[in-house]
Amino acid sequence: MKKYNYKIVVFTDLKESLSNTLKSTLSLAKMINGEIGLFHVKKASDVVNKENQLSAIRSINSEYxxxxxxxxxxxxxxxxxxxxxxxxxxxxxxxxxxxxxYINEEKPDIIVLGKKKTKLFNLVGDNLIQFVLDQYDGPIFLTDENNILELNNELSLGVLNGDEKSSITGFVQDLLLHSQKPLTSFKISKTPNVPKINQESKKRSEIEFVFEENNNSIQNLSNYLSINHISLLCLNRTNKRSKNDSITSKISDVIDTLNVPLILMGQSNNTL
Structure with a gap:
């Protein structure tokens, strides 16, 4: 039996976007040697709407x-x-x-959720992404409906507001083995003369862009992700506060605006 390095679970509502979610997840799993499990929950209220107990049991059995x-x-x-x-x-x-x-019993290494075209954080009233963030300390892979993570040598990996030491750990190192391009680091700070390339990053085969923190920061970041053909962006979500923490302390705008697959790394007390 093959031994896998990572246990990956896809939480899905079985909607149309599942196809692209699975394609991206399979690519990720192949790059990091992960095993994939799929988990679906059907709301009881969507199945049982009859007062008769026998009819309810039949409905449940039929739905299963x-x-x-x-x-x-x-x-x-x-x-x-x-x-x-x-x-x-x-x-x-x-x-x-x-x-x-499921999270408590199965203890997955990576959780996968699909981003939606509609407002993410009112997913049928369930606010599922925030709930998973609250329940789970590990990495969360958010797939994009229109931009699929492909298994090829064109992988271009980016990191938002994270230093190299904290970003290039675990399976991110495995991902870099599939990229022929240097890591691209994006930072948002209060420095006025931005965006610019940090010369220090050249010493470690990393390209770094620094953006001024303002109302257009995330949209500007989105534009640069497109220009630089970033295919996967890692966002560090830690408990440690820093001068660049403002963008990670409220990540709903980041997830809604950026049209690339995202990996939310590490433990967080942040809110969406």
């Missing part, structure tokens, strides 16, 4: 069978196309309770 067939079909298709196994599980219940239980 339907979910089994649907998820198995999806998993089999992607496993075959990518030559990589995907395990799966599902349940009916309270979304947040079931996800919290």
């Amino acid at each position: 069978l339907e979910m089994e067939n649907r998820i198995k079909s999806i998993v089999d298709e992607f496993s075959k196309d990518f030559g990589m196994p995907i395990t799966y599980s599902f349940t009916i219940g309270n979304l947040k309770n079931e996800i919290a239980h």
Whole structure:
């Protein structure tokens, strides 16, 4: 049996965006030697709406069978196309309770969530990304609907507001092995003359851009990500406060504005 370095779980609502989410996740898993599990929660209120107990039981059994067939079909298709196994599980219940239980029991190394075109943080009223941030201290991979992480040598990795020591750890080092380009570091600070390339970064094969902190900072960052063809951006989310902490202390705008896959690294007490 193959030994994997990382345990990855995809939390999914089985909507249309799942296809691109799985493609990006499979690429990530192949680059870092990770195993993938898929987990789906169906709200009980969406299944049981009858007062009769027997009818409710029949509805639940029917829904389980339907979910089994649907998820198995999806998993089999992607496993075959990518030559990589995907395990799966599902349940009916309270979304947040079931996800919290899964995290506690399965202890994944990386959690995957798909970004939406609509406002992220009112996901059917569940505010799921913030909930996972509160429940989980490890890395969270946020896939993008339109920009898929591809498994090839064109990977261009970026880091937002993180130093090299804290950013290039664990599986990020594995990702860099698949990139022929230097790490690109983006910082947002109160320095007036920006953006500029930090000359010190050249000593460590890293390109660094520094932006002035203002109302357009995140949009300017988004433009530079596009210009520099960044395919994956890592955002450090730590408990340590710093002079560049303002952008990471409220990351909802970052996630909503940036059109690239994101990896939110490390423990955080931040809010969206």
